[in-house]
Amino acid sequence: MSVTDRDIVSALQAGLPLVAEPYAAVAADLGLPEDALLTRLEEMQARGVIRRIAVAPNHFRLGMVANGMTVWDVEDARVAELGTRVGALPFVTHSYERPRALPDWPYNLFAMVHGTTRDEVEAKRGQIAEILGTASRASDVLYSTRILKKTGLRLRRKGPTCSD
């Protein structure tokens, strides 16, 4: 009777079963009482192992066919302050500081913007440019043209090395 976090992740990584009581179904597979599983999941959520339990929509199928990864070369000294302001924009779904890869890639601030058209994404990109002002020395936008894979985290099947 030792169900690890890893076992729980494995049981849930493909998603929740679409039934009225999904945790009862997963608990039965794991050989746990349902309330024990719920308690474990609460702990995992409290520790941040589970971020949230939610739906991942396919932006393309929802008509958000323009998905622009906007990238910016921002002064290092100002990236935290400006990144926070960019990340707070309602249309920015995620925003990160990442290392540059010179000389190929001078950009250190990434902000993902979705829209129904590329014009809409360009307008939003313009709003980001206004916030960054002269602190941004160069920028680009990379539109996604195809989802090649989207599965989320998958654990590899291997020995019991990585238990909690």
Added chain:
Amino acid sequence: MTLDATDRALINRLQEGLPLTSAPFEGIAAEMGITVDDLLARLERMKASGAITRFGPFFDAAAMGGAFCLCAMAVPEAEFDRVTEQVNAFPQVAHNYQRTHRLNMWFVLATETPEGIAEAADAIEAETGIAVLRFPKLQEFFIGFRVAA
């Protein structure tokens, strides 16, 4: 398939998150004025049609001692399909997008250990013969991920 207003409202609502309770759909169905069976049938349909890619817990590899890393490759057009197949075959590749740039393939590695990132990226380089640029996050400014359906 086309989504009706209820489908869209359901996607919006379910991006906010689901409670950790025995019957998690009950409250949401009541809120939306539909039955749990109708709600589940809609989810099933949207999953089958690809409007929803996944429904369930979002795990943070980093909180489990693992790691994420955004990576990019410049893949020659003529080799794109072959390289896609090779890259996607790695279970550590969580998602992968084609993008408009000389760096035209962007994927996220999710691994169980921090060392797993370099191992996977090196293995992809070895198999494809193409350099894998690595862009691990240094700071995260927002983690909303929600879009209006």
